[in-house]
Amino acid sequence: MWHTVRPLRAMHITQLNRECLLHLFSFLDKDSRKNLASTCPQLQDVFEDPALWPLLHFRSLLELKKDNFLLSPALRSLSICWYSSRVQVCSVEDWLKSALQRSICSRHESLVNDFLLRVCDRCPNLASVTLSGCGHVTDDCLARLLRCCPRLRALRLENCARVTNRTLAAVAAHGRALQTLHVDFCRNVSAAGLRRLRAACPRLVLRAEHSAAMIPDQLPSASGTALLKLMPR
Template identity: 60%
Template sequence: MHLTQLNQQCLLHVFSFLDKDNRSSLSQTCVRLREVFLDPCLWTRLHFSSPSQLRQDNFILGPSLRYLTISWHSSRVQQVCNIEDWLKSSFQKDICSKHQSLVTDFLQQVCHKCPNLLLLSLSGCAHISDQDVLSVLRSCPRLRCLFLENCVRITDSVLEGVVTYGSSLQEVRVDFCRNVSQSGLQRVRESRPELSLRAERSARMIPDSLPEERENIRKTLQKVLVFS
């Protein structure tokens, strides 16, 4: 029996064992397998291990998507992307310019095409902003789980969005997000006590501050020391 003689459900089951690249390669062998590749039922889960993978055409983004994970665990995140913009050298800025909008642009597509998303997990996505996550919260009302890890630009504004827009949320994690505050976390706990909220290390990390803000803090400390 030839592979293409299997019915649609069997072929979908076969495709489900393949990663995105192998699915795409197999779909290019004949029209029948291309139809299987394009079936929305095949694309309920997507996982990307680097922003560059978001540029590829080996997946289908649509209303069937339920679980989306974008994780980027690389030394570049720690050494370049996680540094405040005003501290980056021109070389570091040049590196960031090549990928800094990739996740943002992709999440905009998710907002338009994937209203039934249930889980969004972003790890090491240093360039995403509060607005990126808030757009997803507004566009995906069924979202149950929001996991953010080492997303350094995320602030308490996202926590406000969780309270305002995340009526379906059951679990939220904001781990190692240094610009999330204890007061922001407390507001979520008070407003949504039934929500499972985790913030490993986030509220205990040193938040970002502009150079002039750091200077004001330094002068204040000097005055305290002078008059103490």
């Protein structure tokens, strides 16, 4: 006896339930999620679900200006790792920068600070932050992050030239939940500042590779300023 085999009907993606759609979206990068969400309101609604965004990783500062991600209380881990030749330009002391170098920095110097201020307002449950190559991030911005994210357990900073002992003091004052702090290659962090932090927070896992051994920023002397004026710009 022969049985007729009915062909399988194709299922449209929007027929999947919410849990399946979230699982599907989780395999996509930020741009792919945004592109898929633009195809219909139902998928846009999935894109805007905070459950989809517990982790955010950015490989360049320009990515911070895009609208292909969501900041929400669901965010637990944030990393901004900029590995570019322009990082070296950002690390040059301001008074030593040429006009070209200042022009390059002016295009992105406020991006990380402005972005972190948005994080402070929207992501109070943040547990881990990694910043690498963010030469313009400031002590004030990091202090506010520590105050606004009381559950922050890990703060990893690498090659952040403007980070100073003031950030260490903010950790001692506001980083009650902080368990791990890295300040690697942050030249304006001193050995004395590290000693004070270790004394104030003996349980903190503190790492500062090469930071205290690097030459910190210095204000130009009168002779240095005169010599600088003679140098080609």
